[in-house]
Amino acid sequence: MTKVRTRFAPSPTGYMHIGGMRSALFAWLWARHNGGEFVLRIDDTDQQRNVAEALQPILDAFRWLGLDWDEGPEVGGPYEPYFQSQRGAIYAEALRRLLEEGKAFRDFDPPEVTQSDREAAENEKRNYLNVRRSLELSDDEVATKLAADEPHVVRLLMPRGEGRVLKINDAILGDVEWNVSEMPDPVLARKDGSPLYNFASVVDDAAMEMTHVIRAQEHLSNLPVQHLIRESLGYDTPVYAHIPFVTAPGSSKKLSKRDANKLRKNPAMKPMFDAADVTFPLLGLDADGDGMHPVAVAWYEAMGYLPEAVFNFLARLGWSLDGETEIMSRETVVENFTLDRVVKAPAAIDPDKLKSFQQHWTGELSLEAKTEGVLPFLTKAGYVAEPVTDETREHVARVLKAMNDRLVVFSDVLKFDEFFVADDRMEYEEKAFRKRVAKEGAADRLRAFRDSLATVEPFDALTTEEAMKSWCESNDVKLGDVIHAVRVATTGKGQGVGMFDALAILGRDRCLARIDRTLDRVG
């Protein structure tokens, strides 16, 4: 029994696509489910920019989600190198063999000629097949051209005219067939000798002994060509599994980075953008910055989503354990993941569903864990000074306890800035102020209650509640007629955590100071 080996081969693009992450997740899951190995191989054959820099966000995303790789960048491995740009000699050797065995040929036609052949076929509405002019050349002619250093590409010889139908069993899609006798000969290497994706990918998968090729369905049309390359090289056939792609909400089109800005107008995605628009500036992040949109994995981390939630969400998108299990830990998914339960059809991302997973997993967190999670957001926003003292940690914990399940993503804590700003810097929501404080009689009641609040001892949630209730009773005032004014006076907002929790967190002095300031404001 050979060990299962799967891989993900990202291109260093500077960000990790959420859909790509899902494909990577499935490949990783299959390896882990089988106690196998997961490899990260970098497709950097076509990179102009700084590879290391463009790769970093991708590795970060893998680490954040908890997808570890046994071989690849930073960890190395027995099949080094893991950067395609460094594997030139391996491709050259494979190419040499193919040429030698007559399974590939040198095509001396310049690109313009190939191009016009293609256009001619299109105009005549017939299937395009490259013209094998260079195959007519005698050995001597070829030798002469080579000696003269004439530019040429190398093409694989497809089984043209043999009526061959290639049938491949995909682990997810089942049998898929192609008539490979009517396909053009694919270019394996450019005129500068560099390999093309289809070729490099096959050589690497074989060299790295991948047992399963698990990737997005958009690669399905590459399969016949890749398989034939593989066959020509005499490699074993791996198990192929083509995963359906991820689409935008309300769309059946592949979710793409190019659509990131269009997504802003997508009704289902809009709340995400809106949330980021208020959150990111507080954190000193550029909301329009590169890679800072919900197509990129980094966005979710920046907003304070939990990797557990995103993992659960992604695993559940296009895969199910059964008909009812929704909440799944990493261990549960690894234990139960199988390729045959991957859905064939594309699936749309649903921010609401993600949120419900997020709610669940946040709820699983201990108060300590929540505190640790939230602290980086508070310090970045300047609400909490560094280094963080035990005292502030305790204050944050009290706020979180009062927030309870109002904390969904970590950055939600920033909405409760009333607990972190100085009393004289607290801002008032004008609408709430007018409705609850500036209204007829409200200020008088607030002033009167202020004095009885001043004497509450000790000052906690229970005693303040008791104080308000008895004050209401003895003054024949309904609770609702004073509590809202107190809320706006002490927090500046019309809504928030439980009123008495808020009072207790603030403490007597700050409550009184804020009420006095509010009273001054009414005039």
Added chain:
RNA sequence: GGCCCCAUCGUCUAGUCAGGCCUAGGACCCUGGAUUUUCGAUCCAGUAACGAGGGUUCAAAUCCCUCUGGGGUCACCA
């Protein structure tokens, strides 16, 4: 356009391979109610789907055919 893939509630899905247990189940969203000092959360209840047409069969969401619809891909990109 060629080739290929896909098709169950608005969305994610169970059921399809081994036809009857499906007057189609769960989750998210949505709606209504309960609870509540606000928001949120929670608890109940509800709306909502087998793309169409032909077969096969005692019986079809499940098998076969056709159509329709959606999508992917067609480079000396990856």
